[in-house]
Amino acid sequence: MAVLSEEQEMLRDMARDWTTNESPVAEWRKVRAGGEAQAYDPAAYAAMAEMGWTGVVVPEEHGGSDFGWLSAGLVIEELGKTLTASPLASSIVAASAIILGGSEEQKAKWLPQLAAGEVVGALAVDERPRHDPAAIETQVSGGKLTGTKAFVHEAHGADLFVVVAQDGLYLVKKGEGVTLSDRKLTDQRSHAEVKFDGAVADTLKGGGDDLLDQVLDRARIVTACEMLGMAQQVFDTTLDYLKQRVQFNQVLATFQALQHRMADLFADLALMRSAVEGGLQALDSGFGVPRAAMVAKAEANRVLNAMSREGIQLHGGIGMTDEYDVGLYLKRARVLEASYGNIAFCRNRIASLGGY
Numbered sequence: 151m152a153v154l155s156e157e158q159e160m161l162r163d164m165a166r167d168w169t170t171n172e173s174p175v176a177e178w179r180k181v182r183a184g185g186e187a188q189a190y191d192p193a194a195y196a197a198m199a200e201m202g203w204t205g206v207v208v209p210e211e212h213g214g215s216d217f218g219w220l221s222a223g224l225v226i227e228e229l230g231k232t233l234t235a236s237p238l239a240s241s242i243v244a245a246s247a248i249i250l251g252g253s254e255e256q257k258a259k260w261l262p263q264l265a266a267g268e269v270v271g272a273l274a275v276d277e278r279p280r281h282d283p284a285a286i287e288t289q290v291s292g293g294k295l296t297g298t299k300a301f302v303h304e305a306h307g308a309d310l311f312v313v314v315a316q317d318g319l320y321l322v323k324k325g326e327g328v329t330l331s332d333r334k335l336t337d338q339r340s341h342a343e344v345k346f347d348g349a350v351a352d353t354l355k356g357g358g359d360d361l362l363d364q365v366l367d368r369a370r371i372v373t374a375c376e377m378l379g380m381a382q383q384v385f386d387t388t389l390d391y392l393k394q395r396v397q398f399n400q401v402l403a404t405f406q407a408l409q410h411r412m413a414d415l416f417a418d419l420a421l422m423r424s425a426v427e428g429g430l431q432a433l434d435s436g437f438g439v440p441r442a443a444m445v446a447k448a449e450a451n452r453v454l455n456a457m458s459r460e461g462i463q464l465h466g467g468i469g470m471t472d473e474y475d476v477g478l479y480l481k482r483a484r485v486l487e488a489s490y491g492n493i494a495f496c497r498n499r500i501a502s503l504g505g506y
Contacts, residue, residue, distance in 0.1 A: 188307035199267025212261035230379025244271025251357035272308035305342035367443035374450035448496035
């Protein structure tokens with residue numbers, strides 16, 4: 151596990167206390183039942199902003215705390231444990247795109263608003279059913295952007311889109327020339343097909359030729375943090391269930407076959423944590439980010455897939471019922487696994503980074 155400073159431990163504990171007491175899974179059920187397209191509680195997001203979470207990676211001169219990526223990851227992990235619905239992760243990624251590639255004017259305009267939680271950001275990349283940043287048809291002509299993004303997370307609550315076009319990244323405000331169509335995915339969170347038809351676009355000129363890769367690496371690592379929190383919670387919930395459930399006059403946890411399966415999952419969880427924290431530390435150090443990001447996302451995909459499947463099976467038939475929380479984690483897991491690269495995509499990119 152990563153060695154945390156006293157301030158980071160305090161941040162983690164604050165996030166853990168808040169999610170446990172103020173945003174348990176029951177709160178997500180309320181949001182889901184409400185049926186709002188944005189699929190999160192604005193009051194909860196405002197509370198996150200008040201606690202400074204929305205500005206963790208934003209420089210101090212632009213209203214943030216510049217507390218680093220490891221600190222941001224600690225918060226996202228805790229949110230993942232309780233399936234807290236919020237646009238925090240997407241706004242952090244949007245802010246990072248502006249930090250990396252924005253002009254001083256763009257930074258001064260948008261970063262304070264993102265850090266304060268006054269503006270929600272979203273990353274719009276993919277145009278096909280699977281993640282493929284090389285297959286981009288969106289174009290910009292005369293400062294107007296035209297194209298369609300198939301799956302944009304947190305689109306309904308977003309005020310600002312970081313849009314990938316053929317010749318770079320652009321900032322587009324929600325409004326004229328931007329049309330959303332709901333995408334109903336299994337996790338029931340906010341996803342939309344976003345059509346840009348002559349929307350005013352402001353280019354991100356900095357960051358170098360690999361700006362898109364840098365932003366996507368951050369998106370992958372942040373997504374892996376949420377997946378880590380989910381995997382930890384599924385493991386803990388399943389273990390508690392096995393310790394309580396009695397079958398054939400014996401507690402399930404006493405069966406050696408089940409003990410072996412939980413031991414395998416425990417080892418997988420440790421590997422996943424190492425990979426995800428390695429990605430966060432790479433971001434903070436600026437060294438080896440591309441490979442660390444792909445390893446983090448690949449391992450998160452592998453372990454959460456196994457953890458969610460085993461969690462359902464070890465709960466038995468009731469694991470598939472909506473009454474039990476474990477099924478909600480499986481549904482969210484499948485969406486996150488496909489986001490910014492499934493395991494095959496990640497492994498292929500790792501190979502290409504190694505020159506194979």
